[in-house]
Amino acid sequence: MTETATPGARIADVCLIGGGLVGMAIALGLQRNGFHVAVLDEGDVALRASRGNFGLVWVQGKGDTLPEYADITRLSARLWSTFAASLQDSTGVDIQLQQRGGLYLCLTEQELDARARMLGKMHEAAGGDYPYETLDLKQVREKIPEVGDTVAGATWCPEDGHVNPLLLLRAMTERFKAQGGIIDNTGRVETIDPRPEGFRIRARAGGDWDCARVVLCAGLGNRELAPQVGLSAPLSPNRGQVLVGERVRPFLDYPTGHVRQTGEGTVQIGDSKEDVGFDSGTTTEVMAKIAHRAIRLFPLLRDVKLVRAWGALRVMTPDGYPIYQASTTYPGAYLVTCHSGVTLAAFHEGPLADWIASDRHDPSLEVFHAERFTL
Ligand SMILES: Cc1cc2nc3c(=O)[nH]c(=O)nc-3n(C[C@H](O)[C@H](O)[C@H](O)COP(=O)(O)OP(=O)(O)OC[C@H]3O[C@@H](n4cnc5c(N)ncnc54)[C@H](O)[C@@H]3O)c2cc1C
Numbered sequence: 001m002t003e004t005a006t007p008g009a010r011i012a013d014v015c016l017i018g019g020g021l022v023g024m025a026i027a028l029g030l031q032r033n034g035f036h037v038a039v040l041d042e043g044d045v046a047l048r049a050s051r052g053n054f055g056l057v058w059v060q061g062k063g064d065t066l067p068e069y070a071d072i073t074r075l076s077a078r079l080w081s082t083f084a085a086s087l088q089d090s091t092g093v094d095i096q097l098q099q100r101g102g103l104y105l106c107l108t109e110q111e112l113d114a115r116a117r118m119l120g121k122m123h124e125a126a127g128g129d130y131p132y133e134t135l136d137l138k139q140v141r142e143k144i145p146e147v148g149d150t151v152a153g154a155t156w157c158p159e160d161g162h163v164n165p166l167l168l169l170r171a172m173t174e175r176f177k178a179q180g181g182i183i184d185n186t187g188r189v190e191t192i193d194p195r196p197e198g199f200r201i202r203a204r205a206g207g208d209w210d211c212a213r214v215v216l217c218a219g220l221g222n223r224e225l226a227p228q229v230g231l232s233a234p235l236s237p238n239r240g241q242v243l244v245g246e247r248v249r250p251f252l253d254y255p256t257g258h259v260r261q262t263g264e265g266t267v268q269i270g271d272s273k274e275d276v277g278f279d280s281g282t283t284t285e286v287m288a289k290i291a292h293r294a295i296r297l298f299p300l301l302r303d304v305k306l307v308r309a310w311g312a313l314r315v316m317t318p319d320g321y322p323i324y325q326a327s328t329t330y331p332g333a334y335l336v337t338c339h340s341g342v343t344l345a346a347f348h349e350g351p352l353a354d355w356i357a358s359d360r361h362d363p364s365l366e367v368f369h370a371e372r373f374t375l
Pocket of ligand 1: 221
């Protein structure tokens with residue numbers, strides 16, 4: 001523990017701002033490395049992608065224009081089963097991970113051709129080590145008999161999977177607290193003061209914290225925080241609307257890009273991509289479009305009642321890839337943000353947290369620095 005505290009401030013080795021999926025995964029990895037970690041979170045008023053997402057652990061197509069992103073996505077997918085098992089061992093929470101493969105269903109030949117071409121290029125870029133198949137309707141039916149007649153085909157990747165994202169967040173949070181981690185959600189962090197021996201963190205309503213290192217994992221909140229420690233987070237919100245249908249008999253053994261059946265038997269349907277600022281609401285028009293596509297993919301959904309719907313905001317960089325960066329102006333400050341916080345949770349808990357713990361420059365992460373947006 002650092003001894004830099006000034007009177008009244010609480011002390012931690014690391015203050016991590018943001019207790020969503022990204023923050024909690026990094027927090028666990030830092031605990032594994034022996035750090036005393038405090039997570040400072042805004043609380044229930046916050047915009048939280050972690051509570052509104054689709055739950056895919058998705059590989060196919062991720063990193064089509066950046067091979068390094070494809071690499072970390074696949075690495076995370078490989079680390080996932082051990083990560084899920086260790087969460088279950090320590091908390092008893094089964095986060096319902098399944099990694100038996102996934103399908104991206106296409107309604108037109110053009111859509112299918114475009115996806116097949118994209119995955120073909122990724123396969124080539126990976127020197128042939130990129131598993132995928134293009135399936136026609138008959139082959140899709142061998143995996144999912146209930147698929148509709150108007151489906152042209154699908155792309156299949158055996159490395160895809162899904163998880164219950166709410167149970168994931170709960171399991172990570174429970175484990176973090178059981179291991180002595182502190183969650184302080186007394187208010188929005190407004191100021192990070194770099195000091196000679198670390199940082200003084202100030203929240204609007206809570207008390208102050210002193211720490212040797214600070215890790216920014218505040219989702220869209222990173223935009224305001226990053227410049228205070230010499231970093232930049234050009235993030236914008238992108239809304240996705242998601243529908244949930246009542247429980248039905250098991251009909252979907254694999255997640256698809258638009259529809260998945262949860263461990264409880266409900267059907268999760270989504271999602272849209274909308275540029276509407278910080279409005280996290282829903283609209284009848286978009287929900288109808290999502291439902292219409294889902295019924296074309298799986299006609300049995302026509303008779304399924306919707307039980308819930310929501311909108312949530314993705315945390316997007318201009319190119320959609322993560323920012324992983326250490327501050328050179330204020331050593332000890334880090335920024336971690338991405339738009340696939342479910343998929344990358346195992347990578348964040350593992351290699352990425354190890355990198356922060358080591359405090360060493362890692363040239364392989366330079367491709368994820370924010371300077372790529374200004375050069
Ligand atoms: C509709 C939708 C579908 C998605 N589907 C998938 C999917 O299938 N698979 C996948 O991998 N990813 C998916 N995602 C993305 C995934 O949900 C996000 O990548 C992930 O949740 C981001 O987590 P985060 O912790 O960075 O951000 P958030 O969940 O937004 O958490 C940020 C936290 O920071 C806190 N905070 C912010 N500012 C401050 C501040 N100043 N002081 C203190 N606390 C602060 C907030 O309270 C919040 O708890 C989806 C997202 C959406 C919206």
